[in-house]
Amino acid sequence: MNLEEVFEAQKILDKVFADAILKKEKSFFDKKIVIALLVELGEFANEVQSFKYWKKHKQTDRSKILEEYADGIHFLTSIAYPLSVPSKLNPDIKYKNFVLQLSYTYKLFSNLIYQKNKENVLKAYEAYLGLGQLINITETEIIKSYMAKNKKNYKRIQENY
Template sequence: MNFKSIIDQQILLDKAIKEAHKINQDYSNQMIIALYTEVGEFANEIQSFKYWKKSKNIDQNNLLEEFADGLHFLISFAIKTNCNYIIEPLVLSNDINYQLLEMFKSIYKLSKKISRRNVTKCIAIYIGIAKILNIEDDLIIESYMLKNKKNFERIKNNY
């Protein structure tokens, strides 16, 4: 998947956030916690791990928004580590729960060492989840752009 347009927008958003909140120090630990949280919220929308629940009504719009939230943090790390614009999805298993567990493991590895390799693997696994769910690249980009616009509005409104 080509992330060029997303990276260009994320650079602007990261700058706006730093300026709005007067951030001068490294906030990688907060970003890792945020990434865990957003991937968890995305998993909650998928509901695949909820073996106890019979009715799993998935709201596609919420699912895409939560996916975009996780992508925002991943792309910030990609910018920080100079990742390539093109990253191929990595599907380790068609079992969505296994893929989600691998995502959480990859975030843990990223928390231990923020490197281009670890960021690329995180993104690859994350978009692998999208592939398992049959979410096309153009829908990923569209969802990201919608959420990015919302994030800029939040900054404007002192969120």
């Protein structure tokens, strides 16, 4: 997958965010961004609903799934490009079952709290792309959803969100 367009857009957005972030919010930023990534993974999983063993009638909304997935791409990319993770990535499907792949992705994301390096971020990013592939999220959908969210983020900055 070629996400160069996403990586370039995220670099620009991050510069705008950096100027807008209060100094006190910059403390422990490296931990906060990984926690945000984990939260977004949870929100994405919540929309997909595969883990909800107690629900008999699972109704999903593809647009919400894509928006939450794009949020994960946003944070992953912010973590990835400063470490020179390439924008051409190969989705990694370790498990063909969504719940197992989700668990694996959670493990890799959690590992970034303490060991955030190029190799670990690359593995985490590719596992996340694999997770998306398991529910047929295409490269085109990733880019389109990301760009829509990017536009929304600029609006939030203008409105002092």
